[in-house]
Amino acid sequence: MSRPIVLIPSCTKAIGGLTFDTVGRKYSAAVAEVAECQPLLVPLGQSMADISAVLDVADAILLSGSLSNVEPRHYSDELPLDPTTVDRDRDALTLPLIRTAIERKIPLFAICRGFQELNVALGGTLHQAVHSVDGHNDHREPTDEDFEIKFGPKHQVRLEGELKAWIGKDQLTVNSLHGQGINKLAEPLIAEAFAEDGLVEAVRAPAGNAFSLGVQWHPEWRPQDNPASVALFRRFGEAARGRTAKGHAA
Numbered sequence: 422m423s424r425p426i427v428l429i430p431s432c433t434k435a436i437g438g439l440t441f442d443t444v445g446r447k448y449s450a451a452v453a454e455v456a457e458c459q460p461l462l463v464p465l466g467q468s469m470a471d472i473s474a475v476l477d478v479a480d481a482i483l484l485s486g487s488l489s490n491v492e493p494r495h496y497s498d499e500l501p502l503d504p505t506t507v508d509r510d511r512d513a514l515t516l517p518l519i520r521t522a523i524e525r526k527i528p529l530f531a532i533c534r535g536f537q538e539l540n541v542a543l544g545g546t547l548h549q550a551v552h553s554v555d556g557h558n559d560h561r562e563p564t565d566e567d568f569e570i571k572f573g574p575k576h577q578v579r580l581e582g583e584l585k586a587w588i589g590k591d592q593l594t595v596n597s598l599h600g601q602g603i604n605k606l607a608e609p610l611i612a613e614a615f616a617e618d619g620l621v622e623a624v625r626a627p628a629g630n631a632f633s634l635g636v637q638w639h640p641e642w643r644p645q646d647n648p649a650s651v652a653l654f655r656r657f658g659e660a661a662r663g664r665t666a667k668g669h670a671a
């Protein structure tokens with residue numbers, strides 16, 4: 422049997438004055454090597470936004486992290502703190518894609534920006550700068566050039582519910598590379614991990630969705646070295662295989 426198809430929406434990147442659709446290799450590699458599925462990158466742009474066509478081939482969806490931020494107009498009347506960080510084409514694809522994927526119970530794994538998109542798509546709001554909010558810690562990455570340090574362990578999260586059962590622990594040490602974070606949790610989501618400052622670090626869609634998980638940290642970074650990341654990507658792969666086996670009947 423062919424491997425299940427995992428869609429990964431791209432990010433917009435300007436290189437040498439031209440527009441490119443990009444996805445960090447670590448996301449597709451984790452899908453291929455740990456979840457054992459076939460990643461399929463989805464381009465952005467108005468003329469390429471036939472969500473229904475894209476979902477017809479999807480066994481699952483992975484929403485990657487990105488240096489860009491969800492444009493605040495999707496959750497408030499605030500302006501972006503830094504307008505150069507918006508990626509309107511990514512928002513235009515991912516926000517409706519998430520809503521349809523949840524409706525159709527398509528397995529979804531949302532990482533960092535993806536986690537923030539999941540919350541916004543379902544009606545939640547974000548802090549644009551968590552480090553400026555009273556009572557919150559600075560969750561941004563160290564400025565060190567060394568990726569081992571940037572993506573290295575940063576803080577503990579307390580796990581609850583299904584996620585705690587999936588990982589088999591009630592505490593996990595995670596990396597942390599984000600300036601934004603969940604402010605108001607979207608009504609349908611269940612928070613299942615919390616940082617020491619109370620920031621929501623993982624969310625799950627309600628029961629009935631095979632695997633709909635968002636995490637604020639980066640399990641795709643060297644997943645093979647981290648049993649919790651392996652457990653999450655394997656479970657995600659199983660959910661995608663379950664959907665293939667049903668012939669997308671869900």
Ligand SMILES: N[C@@H](CCC(=O)NCCCC(=O)O)C(=O)O
Binds near residue numbers: 487600
């Ligand atoms: N810009 C948002 C999201 C942070 C994020 O997704 N970082 C990923 C960095 C690039 C990568 O490793 O894919 C924020 O700052 O909160």
